[in-house]
Amino acid sequence: MCVSEFVSTLTRMVEARESNPSQVRRAAALRRDRALSRVSGITAGIGIASVAGLGMIGFYVAKAFPGHQYAHPTTPSAGTSSTNVAGGVEQNTGATGNTGVGGQGITPPPTAPQSTPVAPPVTSGAS
Amino acid sequence: MTSPIDAGALTRVYRTHQLGTVAELVVTNSGDLFDASELLNRELERIDRVASRFRADSELTALNAAAGTDVPVSEDLYEAVDTAIRMAEATEGLVDPTIGHALESLGYDRDFQDVAPGVAGTMPAPCPVPGWRAVGMDPQHRIVTVAPGCTLDLGATAKALAADKAAATIHEHLGCGVLVSLGGDASVAGPPPTGGFAIGVADSCRSLTPAQTVAVFSGGLASSGIDTRRWRLDKTMVHHIVDPTTGLPATPCWRTVSVAAANCVQANAASTAACIMGTSAVEWLEARRLPARLVGRDGTVHCTSAWPCSDEAAAS
Numbered sequence: 001m002c003v004s005e006f007v008s009t010l011t012r013m014v015e016a017r018e019s020n021p022s023q024v025r026r027a028a029a030l031r032r033d034r035a036l037s038r039v040s041g042i043t044a045g046i047g048i049a050s051v052a053g054l055g056m057i058g059f060y061v062a063k064a065f066p067g068h069q070y071a072h073p074t075t076p077s078a079g080t081s082s083t084n085v086a087g088g089v090e091q092n093t094g095a096t097g098n099t100g101v102g103g104q105g106i107t108p109p110p111t112a113p114q115s116t117p118v119a120p121p122v123t124s125g126a127s
Numbered sequence: 128m129t130s131p132i133d134a135g136a137l138t139r140v141y142r143t144h145q146l147g148t149v150a151e152l153v154v155t156n157s158g159d160l161f162d163a164s165e166l167l168n169r170e171l172e173r174i175d176r177v178a179s180r181f182r183a184d185s186e187l188t189a190l191n192a193a194a195g196t197d198v199p200v201s202e203d204l205y206e207a208v209d210t211a212i213r214m215a216e217a218t219e220g221l222v223d224p225t226i227g228h229a230l231e232s233l234g235y236d237r238d239f240q241d242v243a244p245g246v247a248g249t250m251p252a253p254c255p256v257p258g259w260r261a262v263g264m265d266p267q268h269r270i271v272t273v274a275p276g277c278t279l280d281l282g283a284t285a286k287a288l289a290a291d292k293a294a295a296t297i298h299e300h301l302g303c304g305v306l307v308s309l310g311g312d313a314s315v316a317g318p319p320p321t322g323g324f325a326i327g328v329a330d331s332c333r334s335l336t337p338a339q340t341v342a343v344f345s346g347g348l349a350s351s352g353i354d355t356r357r358w359r360l361d362k363t364m365v366h367h368i369v370d371p372t373t374g375l376p377a378t379p380c381w382r383t384v385s386v387a388a389a390n391c392v393q394a395n396a397a398s399t400a401a402c403i404m405g406t407s408a409v410e411w412l413e414a415r416r417l418p419a420r421l422v423g424r425d426g427t428v429h430c431t432s433a434w435p436c437s438d439e440a441a442a443s
């Protein structure tokens with residue numbers, strides 16, 4: 001009894017395939033496209049998650065290692081005695097005109113030099 | 128505010144020989160000269176102990192020997208290296224502290240007095256220096272990292288830094304106006320005398336008298352030139368102003384360049400950069416409104432608009 005029912009089912013399936021092959025092909029194509037779409041979505045999700053994960057790892061690794069990037073200190077430029085302490089700056093200016101102006105670059109003196117007839121006690125450029 | 132002391136009355140000068148050069152000191156109150164000289168000597172000894180490339184026991188020598196590793200350094204050395212890096216950045220890499228190996232290749236591997244008579248060797252092939260970005264700085268932990276194969280030389284900035292710090296310290300402790308000059312790199316601090324501190328400006332190291340005298344009221348004034356430190360490398364004359372792009376002595380264009388700036392470090396960096404960049408130096412200095420006097424190889428004098436030109440320079 002079961003065998004005969006199985007055989008009759010198979011027979012009907014073959015008959016259905018043979019009667020409408022284009023419909024069968026379309027259905028198969030649809031199933032294939034839906035599967036590919038699912039795979040594509042999963043792959044994209046994995047890619048985005050990987051990039052985000054690598055970025056976070058890189059951020060934490062960079063924070064873990066000190067001293068390998070030149071960090072521009074926040075103290076004024078040369079000519080001052082200064083201590084750059086995390087979270088704050090101590091600056092000993094001490095004298096007019098000796099402080100670095102702006103902390104960067106090269107800037108003119110507060111008062112420009114002037115010609116003078118006075119005999120100089122020191123000379124620049126002679127040694 | 129200026130003190131009532133006439134600039135012409137400042138004739139007492141303390142002179143000593145330190146850092147391989149002449150150190151000079153002028154103060155507005157002659158009674159402070161002795162104490163000021165003590166402070167000056169202390170500052171010079173400190174910078175020598177920290178930043179000398181020729182002392183086996185200097186902190187800089189130890190830092191160079193540990194290239195490739197993170198080295199915790201003293202506050203003084205950190206400031207000296209940081210100053211050099213800032214000036215490298217400010218001069219677009221022209222005044223670069225990573226020229227140590229280049230100088231050694233040219234024979235300048237010891238005190239200049241031992242190099243001046245001449246050294247044996249051959250001119251090295253052009254090779255750019257590593258560059259100031261090869262130096263890592265961690266201000267929070269005061270760590271300096273010099274890239275492997277890189278040697279620091281702080282000669283372009285350390286002397287001027289010492290002048291600035293000595294002047295500031297003297298004024299802070301004694302209250303007087305002060306002029307400190309180290310090999311012609313001058314720093315002024317405190318209230319200047321009436322008419323300012325008179326500083327002579329020479330055309331070259333061979334000049335017996337200054338070509339011009341200017342009054343400086345604040346900041347620094349420094350001169351650089353290829354004639355000051357020259358020596359013979361076998362049969363070739365070389366000098367100490369290295370072009371970082373070649374690792375060789377800069378092409379001679381100016382005999383002497385004198386610049387005034389906000390402090391001596393900046394003035395020295397600007398004058399050294401001008402010697403390296405050649406004919407474009409006048410425009411570069413003018414763009415920064417720096418008072419400057421440039422003497423060409425033929426003796427022609429050029430001044431920027433902020434410099435008090437003498438009649439001779441105005442006519443040239």
